[in-house]
Amino acid sequence: MLPAMYADDDLALRFTTGLDAVLSALLSTMDNLPAYLDPALAPEDFLGWLSSWVAAELDPAWPLPLRRAVVRRAMALHRGRGTARGLVERLELSLGVRAEVVDGAGARWSATPDTELPDVPVDQVVVRVWGRVDRQRVEAVVASVCPVHIRCVVRIEEDA
Structure with a gap:
């Protein structure tokens, strides 16, 4: 793609060939930048850095598809943080x-004044989980998303 004047010049060809080798990695990365920013396509080593952009807490022991799903759904999980729905989804x-x-x-x-207040406030929330699970892992997830002012109690139920 050099002008005809340089296409026959041996020095110009060697010089531009050297530039091709140096710049090809940069150009390839720039051409594929959208894939790096997509959790479904990003390289595994880049996924950890990408998760820090959206404040997604990843467990290295999780399989790769699960880590990708957590990064992809991080914003929705943040919106539901501290809610019952958010805890169940997590x-x-x-x-x-x-x-x-x-x-x-x-x-x-x-709409009427002087309405009765709720009965004695309960200071705990019960999280019921069905199936055979590791209690410590469940409690760790619950503790990571449970509001600070609420005490969350985990009850593991056997499948019916």
Whole structure:
């Protein structure tokens, strides 16, 4: 692709061949940049760095497809953090278990003044998990997403 004047010059050809070798890796990376930013396609060693961009906590012991799924769904998991739905989704995604949150805290509203307040406030939330799971792993996931002011109790139920 050199002009005709340089195409026959041996020095120009050797010089540009050397530049091709140096720049090919850079050009290849730039051409494939969208693939690096996609959790489904990013190289495994780049996935950890990509997870830090979205504050996704990855366990190195997780299989690669699970780590990719956590990075891909990180923003949705952050939106649900501290909610019953978010906790159930996190347990399902990271441990593959079915869970239910029995929310203890009460809340009421009324259009009329002086409405009764909820009964005695419950200071704990019960997280029920079904199946054969490692209790420590479940408790670690629950502790990582449970609000600080609430005490979460894990109950593991046998499959019916």
